[in-house]
Structures are given as structure tokens and as C-alpha cells.
Amino acid sequence: MEITLTRINEDVLFEGVTPEGLAVKIDGSDGIGGTGAGPRPMQVFLMSMSACSSIDVVTILKKMRQEITTFEVHVKGDRVDTVPKVFHTITLHFKIGGDVKEEKARQAIEMSLTKYCSVSKMLMEAIDVNYELTIL
Amino acid sequence: MEITLTRINEDVLFEGVTPEGLAVKIDGSDGIGGTGAGPRPMQVFLMSMSACSSIDVVTILKKMRQEITTFEVHVKGDRVDTVPKVFHTITLHFKIGGDVKEEKARQAIEMSLTKYCSVSKMLMEAIDVNYELTIL
Numbered sequence: 001m002e003i004t005l006t007r008i009n010e011d012v013l014f015e016g017v018t019p020e021g022l023a024v025k026i027d028g029s030d031g032i033g034g035t036g037a038g039p040r041p042m043q044v045f046l047m048s049m050s051a052c053s054s055i056d057v058v059t060i061l062k063k064m065r066q067e068i069t070t071f072e073v074h075v076k077g078d079r080v081d082t083v084p085k086v087f088h089t090i091t092l093h094f095k096i097g098g099d100v101k102e103e104k105a106r107q108a109i110e111m112s113l114t115k116y117c118s119v120s121k122m123l124m125e126a127i128d129v130n131y132e133l134t135i136l
Numbered sequence: 137m138e139i140t141l142t143r144i145n146e147d148v149l150f151e152g153v154t155p156e157g158l159a160v161k162i163d164g165s166d167g168i169g170g171t172g173a174g175p176r177p178m179q180v181f182l183m184s185m186s187a188c189s190s191i192d193v194v195t196i197l198k199k200m201r202q203e204i205t206t207f208e209v210h211v212k213g214d215r216v217d218t219v220p221k222v223f224h225t226i227t228l229h230f231k232i233g234g235d236v237k238e239e240k241a242r243q244a245i246e247m248s249l250t251k252y253c254s255v256s257k258m259l260m261e262a263i264d265v266n267y268e269l270t271i272l
Contacts, residue, residue: 001215001223003179005186007207012191016183022175024160026187032195039158041188043139045255047152048184050141051162052177055148059168071143079137084257087137119181121220123258 013037042077042087050075050092052119056112057094057105064104070097070136089128097136105133149173178213178223186211186228188255192248193230193241200240206233206272225264233272241269 005016008025011033016024025038034040039047050073061068072095077087096105109131113120120129141152144161147169152160161174170176175183186209197204208231213223232241245267249256256265 001176001178001182001213003175003182003186003211005183005190005209005211007190007194007204012194014187014190016175016180016187018175018179020172020175022172022179024175024180024183026183028191028195032191036156036158039139039152039154039160040137041184041191041255042137043154043158044152044160044180044184044187045258046137046139047141047160047162048177048180050139051150051152051180054141054143054150055164055168055177058143058148059164068143073141075139075141077137079254084252084254086254086258116220118215118220118222119177122181122222122260122263124260127258 009035009037011035042079042085046075046077046090049090049117049119053092053109053112053117054094056116057108060108060111061096061100061104064108066101066104067099068096069099070095072096087127089130091130091132093132093134095134095136100135102133102135105135109133145171145173147171178215178221182211182213182226185226185253185255189228189245189248189253190230192252193244196244196247197232197236197240200244202237202240203235204232205235206231208232223263225266227266227268229268229270231270231272236271238269238271241271245269 148164
């Protein structure tokens with residue numbers, strides 16, 4: 001798997017592009033020249049991780065014949081105070097609407113986080129990944 | 137740090153949004169209903185990690201008074217064959233144009249990867265992160 005990342009201004013604004021031409025802008029903090037033209041790398045990391053897990057959860061719930069109408073995740077990453085400011089805790093709050101049994105949803109989320117989601121599985125064990133679930 | 141991720145079609149297309157309203161689309165593979173409307177989570181992970189490191193490298197090289205004119209990174213992630221298909225090796229090939237001393241660039245890249253880049257520092261030690269450098 002490959003991507004190309006290119007600096008697209010004189011400061012710290014970058015654009016990642018896939019071989020298919022799909023592009024994502026990523027910017028640095030304003031203290032080092034960021035202009036708010038894209039999310040920060042650690043925000044993009046949270047998007048990647050939550051999308052990875054959500055794709056699993058939707059796919060597993062479909063196989064379980066649960067009818068999802070809406071699917072949203074509020075993702076929070078708490079960082080340590082010293083550089084490198086890694087996350088020590090990541091919390092995924094899944095808010096799923098539709099005819100979905102809570103027990104099945106919990107099963108799907110746990111299967112994703114412990115077995116299937118490649119992004120989560122690459123993290124150091126010291127990082128605490130937990131979740132909350134609301135069925136709407 | 138927070139983001140919200142929302143499913144925006146009937147399949148596995150999601151959109152991550154920051155509190156400032158910056159949005160990134162992320163899609164699943166075509167085998168599970170993906171439509172190629174966004175990069176895949178693992179591609180987005182590579183963007184996040186390479187941007188995190190590149191922001192460091194540009195910032196460090198500026199402090200070293202090196203004149204960067206162009207900055208591009210080719211990022212390759214090699215995955216294991218079994219699920220979860222985590223990366224076992226990630227290679228960042230930095231291509232930096234300008235009046236930049238190779239030694240200074242190596243120093244900046246190594247400082248980022250070993251000390252500063254939060255995304256790299258969250259990875260399991262088993263994942264081999266290495267780099268190549270071309271000064272243009």
C-alpha cells in the first residue's frame with residue numbers, strides 16, 4: 001500500500017494522495033506556521049482509527065442482519081503532557097440508530113477492537129482504547 | 137482532542153470532521169461495499185504518520201536555516217498476510233529539494249522518528265519504520 005505526501009505551501013500544509021488520486025490535506029498547528037487549511041495529523045489518526053473500526057462494525061452488524069439507519073462515532077483522544085504528545089487513552093462513543101440490538105452491537109465493536117481493526121492493532125499496548133455505546 | 141465520524145451512505149463511506157469543520161472522507165474496500173469515494177483507513181493512517189513526521193522535519197530544517205524549496209514523501213506500508221493486516225514495515229522516502237545539506241536532513245528525520253512524531257511513537261515496537269532520503 002502506498003501514498004504520496006507533498007508540501008503544498010511554504011509552511012507545514014501537506015496533501016496526501018493515493019494512487020487512485022484521492023487527496024487529504026493535513027496542516028500543522030498555528031504555532032509552527034499552520035493555517036487551519038486541514039486537520040492536524042493526530043486528528044487524522046483518530047479519523048483513520050475510528051473509520052477502520054466503524055467499517056468492521058457496520059459489516060459485522062450487516063452479517064448479523066441488524067438494520068442500521070444512522071451511524072456516528074464521537075472520538076476523543078487524551079494526550080500525555082510531554083513531547084511526544086501521544087494519546088494515553090482513546091474513547092470511541094458509538095451512536096447507532098435503527099433496529100439494532102445492543103448486545104449485538106457490543107459484540108461487533110469488541111470483535112473489531114480486539115481482532116479485526118488493523119489501525120488499533122498497530123498501537124502500543126500501553127494505549128488504552130475503550131468505547132461507549134448508545135443505541136438511538 | 138476530538139473528532140466526529142459519520143456514515144454518509146448506506147454502505148461503508150464515512151466522513152470524519154474536526155471541531156473546526158475540516159472534513160475527510162474515508163471508504164472501505166470494494167469487497168464490502170466501498171465505492172472508492174475516499175481513501176482507505178490504512179492509507180489515511182500512512183498520511184497521518186508521514187504528515188506528522190514531515191511537519192517535524194520541515195520545522196527542524198527551518199531552525200537549522202536550510203532552504204527547502206520542495207518537499208515530497210513516498211510512503212510504503214507492507215502488510216502481513218493474515219487479518220488484522222497490520223503493517224510490518226513502513227518506509228518513508230523523503231525527497232527534499234533546495235539548499236539542504238544531506239547530513240542535516242538525516243538528523244531532522246531521525247529526530248522526528250525517534251523523538252518527536254506522536255503518530256510513530258504510538259506504534260508497537262514490532263513495526264519497522266525506516267526511511268530513505270534523496271536531496272534533489
